[in-house]
Amino acid sequence: MEQLEYDAFEILFMACMWVCVWWGAKDTQGKAVKEHVARGGQLGTQAAAFGIGLATLADLVIVVGAAVTAYQHRKIAVIGPNDQIAYSGFATKADGKLRWRRLFLEAISVLFDSH
Numbered sequence: 001m002e003q004l005e006y007d008a009f010e011i012l013f014m015a016c017m018w019v020c021v022w023w024g025a026k027d028t029q030g031k032a033v034k035e036h037v038a039r040g041g042q043l044g045t046q047a048a049a050f051g052i053g054l055a056t057l058a059d060l061v062i063v064v065g066a067a068v069t070a071y072q073h074r075k076i077a078v079i080g081p082n083d084q085i086a087y088s089g090f091a092t093k094a095d096g097k098l099r100w101r102r103l104f105l106e107a108i109s110v111l112f113d114s115h
Helices: 003-038 046-072 093-113
Strands: 075-079 083-087
Antiparallel strands (some): 075 083
16 A cells, blocks of 8 residues: 555544544433433533543544554565565664574574474
8 A cells, every 4th residue: 555545544544433433422422411401410611621622632643643653664674585574763674684584594403403
């Protein structure tokens, strides 16, 4: 998937999640709110609801942004026709391939030493 398609999918997914959460809250709490108001109860201010919603949104953006950033900054080196190795941080592609070769050679030496 290209980056633009991936970004469009993320935006669509987040919009669908927001609609589902809004619909679920309205369905779950709608009757209770109507009963509360009918009995003379007061609703909270819209400013408080907006502030809480904004704070929650900011938290979600930070968490999702951190997860997406961590996922997008991992690197994958293709080794052979069927093998891949993921590396991140300050590691380079050469480091990843070197580590894979060491693991491969250790596995071969263990295989031959055990017989």
